[in-house]
Amino acid sequence: MAIAxxxxxxxxxxxxxxxxxxxxxxxxxxxxxxxTSSFLLSVIEELKEYFxxxxxxxxxxxxxxxxxxxxKVYLETAKIPYGETKxxxxxxxxxxxxxxxxxxxxxxxxxxxxxxxxxxxxxxNGLGGFLLGTKKKEWLLSLEAREKI
Numbered sequence: 001m002a003i004a005x006x007x008x009x010x011x012x013x014x015x016x017x018x019x020x021x022x023x024x025x026x027x028x029x030x031x032x033x034x035x036t037s038s039f040l041l042s043v044i045e046e047l048k049e050y051f052x053x054x055x056x057x058x059x060x061x062x063x064x065x066x067x068x069x070x071x072k073v074y075l076e077t078a079k080i081p082y083g084e085t086k087x088x089x090x091x092x093x094x095x096x097x098x099x100x101x102x103x104x105x106x107x108x109x110x111x112x113x114x115x116x117x118x119x120x121x122x123x124x125n126g127l128g129g130f131l132l133g134t135k136k137k138e139w140l141l142s143l144e145a146r147e148k149i
Contacts, residue, residue, distance in 0.1 A: 002037035005030050007046055009051055010136055013113070015040050022062040024111045025132055050114065053146055056082035062115050070099075070106040077107065080120040083144040089137050104129060120144075 003014035004015045005028060007102075012032060016024035020039040035041065042060065064074050072095040081088050088103040097103070107118040108131055119140040122128045130137035 002040050003033070003036050003042045004035035005033045005046065006047070008047065009139070010113075010132060013047070015107055016042055017043070020061065021067060022060055023116055024055070024102065025113045026111055027113065047050070047114070051143070053143060056144075058115055062112055064112065064116070066109070066111075069102070072097075072108065073103055073106040074090065074110065074112070074116040077110075077118055077121055078116050080117055082117075085120045085122045085141070087122055088128065089124060091121055107131075115139075 002115055003017075006013050006015070007028075011027040012030060014028040014030060015022065015025060015027050015035075017037065023098045025043075032072060033091055037061060040061070043058075045056050046055055046060065050058070064071050066074060076088065076091050076094045077086075088100045091103045092098060092100045101119070107116075107121055108129070109114050110118045110131070113131075119130055119137045127134050
């Protein structure tokens with residue numbers, strides 16, 4: 001298992017991988033630590049490109065570790081294109097559920113921030129919630145709305 005903690009515009013990001021597959025990408029309140037893992041170094045480079053507005057998608061493999069319901073939510077959320085949004089209701093409908101609030105609860109436990117772009121899921125009446133707060137959600141949506149690429 002390889003671990004790195006890097007600085008980002010969202011706060012310190014913790015990356016965890018095993019066998020060259022990303023398992024976690026979360027904001028943490030831990031000190032920065034680098035890695036010698038060539039896989040994580042390539043993930044870090046892609047994240048830097050994303051934050052610089054030079055990357056719309058990620059090419060590294062990842063593994064979702066969640067309940068069956070949450071996995072469906074995450075896989076559907078991962079399909080939302082860069083710069084676009086979907087509502088909690090649209091995600092629920094796409095996975096054959098009417099549990100709109102359960103979608104938000106599942107996304108609140110997302111361990112693959114940005115890879116499973118939960119910031120792209122909004123409420124019908126506005127922004128909706130976000131694990132890191134609405135200001136960071138707005139910042140990410142604004143970043144993706146720019147046409148830098």
